[in-house]
Amino acid sequence: MGKYFGTSGIREIVNEKLTPELALNVGRALGTYLDGGTVVVGKDTRTSGEMLKKAVISGLLSAGVDVINIGLAPTPLTGFAIKLYGADAGVTITASHNPPEYNGIKVWQANGMAYTPEMEAELETIIDSGSFRKASWNEIGALRTADPKEEYIKAALDMVELKGSYTVVIDSGNGAGSILSPYLQRELGNKVISLNSHPSGFFVRELEPNAKSLAMLAKTVKVMKADIGIAHDGDADRIGVVDDQGNFVEYEVMLSLISGYTLRKFGKGKIVTTVDAGFALDDYVRPLGGEVLRTRVGDVAVADELAKHGGIFGGEPSGTWIIPQWNLTPDGIFAGALVLEMIDRLGPISELAKDVPRYVTLRAKIPCPNEKKAKAMGIIVREALNSFDYERIIDIDGVRIENGDWWILFRPSGTEPIMRITLEAHTEEKARALMEKAKGLVKDAIARA
Structure with missing residues (x-):
């Protein structure tokens, strides 16, 4: 930083x-x-x-x-x-x-x-x-x-085409997506219901699209019997999705589904993601001819790897997706159009999601003053390598240790005074035990830093 x-x-x-x-x-x-x-x-x-x-x-x-x-x-x-x-x-x-x-x-x-x-x-x-x-x-x-709004919509319609028409609920979070996302969906031929789409700068929900912040979107999808709900953050570089049953679709699941769809649409090749993405992605795209590459967290690192390797798709488990055939800018609005094309070709998200492997992912944020991050990370790396029985290590952004059926990522936030822990395991019991141990290790390191 x-x-x-x-x-x-x-x-x-x-x-x-x-x-x-x-x-x-x-x-x-x-x-x-x-x-x-x-x-x-x-x-x-x-x-x-x-x-x-x-x-x-x-x-x-x-x-x-x-x-x-x-x-x-x-x-x-x-x-x-x-x-x-x-x-x-x-x-x-x-x-x-x-x-x-x-x-x-x-x-x-x-x-x-x-x-x-x-x-x-x-x-x-x-x-x-x-x-x-x-x-x-x-x-x-x-x-x-x-x-440039009209040109954007025209260019998007040249790349995405729907055979059917769908009911789409758009929650723009009172952000900048309000002026574009509902209009693109309408031009695709869909019936659009807008939530929080007055661009006031006063946000009525937490801007990060997650299950908690999108409770109203989920309810609206259910009540209106819509085919899908799409949400954005403040600048609409992210996408969050609610399925046809009114359930928030976990980021990891959406990342797998859209990666698989881009492989079908654009051909086999490399999928770029970040060190905090789980094993489900690898397991889902491998049979479709996809090879997963991991890089540092942040859209610039993903875009850089896509440009270097000529990848098919790049995405983070935060709902930040880059479609290189379209642009190297993360784009939640074009992503929304692509999700509708996927539904149009393959069927409802609630059905498609059943094919994505489910593992247990846990995340934690531990407060850590910015000035302590570097020293704390040094201690974390040393202690983690000594106290966990791991097979592989990725240290391009924080440190990720992996075993056959679990992984843990320790990483200082680049935007907040916190230390992040992300981990995945095949069972709830294993995930909780790993998190308990990881949290203790991080808190101890921050205290000693």
Whole structure:
């Protein structure tokens, strides 16, 4: 983690660490780094978005960079617009699934992929040095506004096609997905029922799409006898799914199903996921000609591996999916269209999900001050390697130890002052015993750090 940038761009409480001054300097640094060119800028629905967006735009213009302001826009639309307008980079003002007092700044490359940690480190160096490019009065960047929504929908309809029509409930969480996701589903020929789709910036549910936060969506699907419920976080780079029976579909199950469907749609090949994804994915895609590769947590790491290996699909167990045939930006809105095509071709999710192996996954968050993370991780690695009987180790992001029928991942959060434990086992009893031991180990390490 850098001084300003974490796992997923800058993400802080507004007017504390994330101030208009910092936003201005990010714009100036990006303009200096690019040394000319054009940048697309969009924001999610947060109340602080306009303030921060204008500061970033001012910084970019002052460095002689042209800006295309696409206004209120989900992250997938920013990624799409970068390619549509042939821009050199993009910026989204968003804190994704964080609470409303947070906001953030995420920077995107010309190919739609997020800036890598190395690129973010260069921006940080420019910010700290204060050596910004200052354009003369006659070379200040030009600002124009654009609305790429229609082009996005048209391009999506060229890739996804339904033979039938379905009743779809969309819960946009009062986020930026409100202005695009229901409209794409309608254009696909579906009957759309919208929940929480007024883009107010005041979130009526927790933004991370999970079983608890989507209770109202699940109820609505059941009552309206809908075929599916689709939910997004604040910037709609994620997707959560409720099946035709009104049950939230676990992330691991959806990841397996959509990976399998992309292999059917686009052909056999590599599926890229992260170190916190379970064994079910490997077991489900192997018979369909899929080979699973694991990388660091975060969409940039997934996109990077997809680009390197020419993968078919990339996804995290958080509902963050990347469809490289479409774009290297995580896209919960296009993902929603793809899920409907899967139902159209293969049948209801409740039936499809029965084919996905079920193991017991447990997750825990242990509070850990950011300044203690590095030392605590050192202790955790040493202790974990000594006290668990494991066969394999993956240490590309935190440390994951694996045995034939279980695995545990210890990982410091890149966005919050917590240490994460994720584990999987074949039985509830084994999973609980492993978690008990893992929690004790982590708490002890943090106390000693």
